[in-house]
Amino acid sequence: MWTKQEAGAARHFSVIFKARFGGLPRPFWILWAGTLVNRLGTMVIPFLSFYLSLERGFTATEVGVVLAVLGVGSVLSQPIGGVIADRWGRRVALTGGMLATGALMLTLGYAESTPVTVVVVFLLGVTLDLFRPASQAIVADLIPAEGRPRAFGMLLWAVNLGFALSMALGGALAREGFLTLFWIDALSCALFGVLVWRGVPEPSAQQVKTSQGRVADVLRDRVMVAFVCLTLLCAFVFVQALTTLPLAMERNGLPTSSYGLVMAVNGLTVVVLQPLLGHRLGMLDRNHGLMLGMVLMGAGNAATAWASGTLGYGAAVAVWTVGEVLLTSIGSTLVADLAPAHLRGRYNGLYGLAWGLGTFTAPLGGTRLLEAGAPVLWYTCAALCGAAALGQWALGGPVRRRVLEASGA
Known part of the structure; x- marks a missing residue:
């Protein structure tokens, strides 16, 4: 038998657990599990430059060209998806x-000629994020408006948890041979796809009219287009962590x-x-939460200009990660x-386009700014985040009206 203190602690834990993880439908958790599996198997792209250089004997310039081709494909991926x-x-x-x-992962792993490698890498860029607009649309189909911030946050959690573990495992496996990475990545993709196909239903015909809707309908939404432009500024800044920060x-x-x-x-x-903040995100005003995120990203990048050691860089990253x-x-x-509802895929595709363009433009602009000096780069990034926050503030009224309409208030 439990003591009163133990029973009270168990009830307290149950309340906390339900607040953070409860109330989400089974199909969402299937999507979450598939996302985690897929990120656990994400091993090829992070080690692609090493594979091309060490296994295939590509020069640094050739590796750069191949990665640029991958970036061009990725710009197209989410709008098509x-x-x-x-x-x-x-x-x-x-x-x-x-x-x-x-x-395509397996094809790339067995490709032997450079032309075939370049073509496959481009096609891989196109297919890599085809799933993402669908994944985000599924969350919107399944979860009411007040629960979506927590649900999207949980997906981000799965991505980072899986990716962190895959980096450690991928680095060890790469030493034994890169082909294993291609097979693990391919199998994790297939498993994710099968899980969703079997466990996640399509929205009802009443929710989605698949015969209607065009990309032009999305582009006529001025609030959405403005938000995508602000997101592009933040994407340019965010990708610096993967491109210019190591330099x-x-x-x-x-x-x-x-x-x-x-x-x-x-x-x-x-x-x-x-897990600590996810259940509170739905309580935040959309505009205020986005502005705070942009400001924190800017503050973290500004702090990077002052960093000189590992501890300083780590502290700066922690600040902008909260913003992320x-x-x-x-x-x-x-x-x-x-x-x-019938345009959720296209809306998420346009949103994803901003991140794709950020991935493509960040190395080009970031390296130029770094040549002028690291402070120039990081203060420019902070200024871009500040400009994005001001733009989000200007969108406050239209955003709040649209959120109220979406919630049926």
Whole structure:
């Protein structure tokens, strides 16, 4: 028998657990589990430059060209995925995208000629994120407006938890041979696709009219287009962590291992923070939450200009990671609020386009700014985040009206 203190502690834990993880439908948890599995198997793209250089003998310039080709494909990925999700269904877009990605992973692993490698890498870029608009549309289909910030935050948690573990495992497996990475990545993609196909229903015909809707309908939504432009500014800043941050740390005399530790702070912060804050995100005003996220991202980048050691860089990353959690969780929620049910795929595709363009433009602009000096780069990033926050403030009235309409108030 439990004592009164033990019973009280158990009830308290149950209340906390339900607040953070309860109330979400079974299909959402299938999507969550599939996302986690997929990120646990994400091993090829993070180690692609090493594979091309060490296994295939590509020069640094050739590696850069191949990665640029991947980036061009990724810009197209989410808009195409959004159209597929609306026209042919969420499961077709997600499962089809995952199976295509898995097949291309294996093709790339066995490719021997450079032309074939370049073509496959481009196609891989196109298919990699086909699933994402469908995944976000599924959340909007399943979860009422007040629960979406928590649900999108939980998906972000799965992504970071899986990715952190895959990096550790992938690094060890790569030493034994890169082909194993391609097979694990392909199988995880296939498993994600099968889980969603079998366990996540399509929205009802009353929810979604798949025969209607065009991309032009999305572009006529001025609030959505303005928000996408603000997101592009933040995406440009966010991707600097993957492109120019390691270069800046190297110029400060820090080893590669320091960059690994610093980026581990990013994943660890998300993994720890999300369960603590996720259930409160729905209480935040959409506009205020996004502005706070943008300001924190700017503050973290400004702090990077002052960093000189691993500890300083890690602290700066921790600050902008809090902003990342707010921006990605509430940003996806706002897109769901703005999108009519039959256009959710296309709206998320346009939102994803901003992140794709950020991935493509960040290395080009960031390296130019870094050449002028690290403070120039990081203060410019902070200024861009500040400009985004001001733009979000200007959108306050229209955003609140649309959120109220979406909630039926």
